[in-house]
Amino acid sequence: MNIIYRPAETDGDFEQILSLQKNNLYTIISQEVQDREGFVFAEHDIEKLKFMSGRVPQIVATADNRVVGYTLAMTPSMKNHIPSLTPMFEQFEQCLYKGHPLISFHFVVGGQVCVAEGYRGMGIVSGLYHALARHADAKYSVCVTEIARRNPRSLKAHQKMGFEIINTYPAQSEIWDVVAWDMNR
Numbered sequence: 001m002n003i004i005y006r007p008a009e010t011d012g013d014f015e016q017i018l019s020l021q022k023n024n025l026y027t028i029i030s031q032e033v034q035d036r037e038g039f040v041f042a043e044h045d046i047e048k049l050k051f052m053s054g055r056v057p058q059i060v061a062t063a064d065n066r067v068v069g070y071t072l073a074m075t076p077s078m079k080n081h082i083p084s085l086t087p088m089f090e091q092f093e094q095c096l097y098k099g100h101p102l103i104s105f106h107f108v109v110g111g112q113v114c115v116a117e118g119y120r121g122m123g124i125v126s127g128l129y130h131a132l133a134r135h136a137d138a139k140y141s142v143c144v145t146e147i148a149r150r151n152p153r154s155l156k157a158h159q160k161m162g163f164e165i166i167n168t169y170p171a172q173s174e175i176w177d178v179v180a181w182d183m184n185r
Helices: 011-023 031-037 046-053 083-092 124-135 152-160
Strands: 004-007 059-063 066-074 107-115 142-148 164-171 174-182
Touching (some): 004 124, 011 059, 046 066, 083 174, 107 124, 124 142, 152 174
Antiparallel strands (some): 059 066, 066 107, 142 174
């Protein structure tokens, strides 16, 4: 199967991201599916995706011209643009990475990653993040995100490609693992 990794550029790309996001949103899918397949938390719209895309690439994985996976990305300067994510950004300000404050690094935030059913377990998460590393500004050396502890499938996929847990904290009735990945590997 030929998977192509590239920045999202068209309204069609963004619409397919939103469709995949909606199909995997924790408020839509059953607890059984969440436990087995994982899920996503944040819900976006096209305007927000375009805004994010103007600062850092939003990467899609396509097969037969259809989006089968994506990773969204943000910069720390976007802290106040998605209010539900403000606690995450505030937590990043308290994290250490490789013995130094995370905020001393130029980092990009992995805003959300999702792979369509039928394409999971094929290394697409790794492909998406490596494409982000290739397409993002070279000044970014670290990718950081948070994963709900009750989403072990996502944590396992991130750890498999090299993300390491740098902090854990409670917020919004969840336990969150903050994970970071050296983008220069």
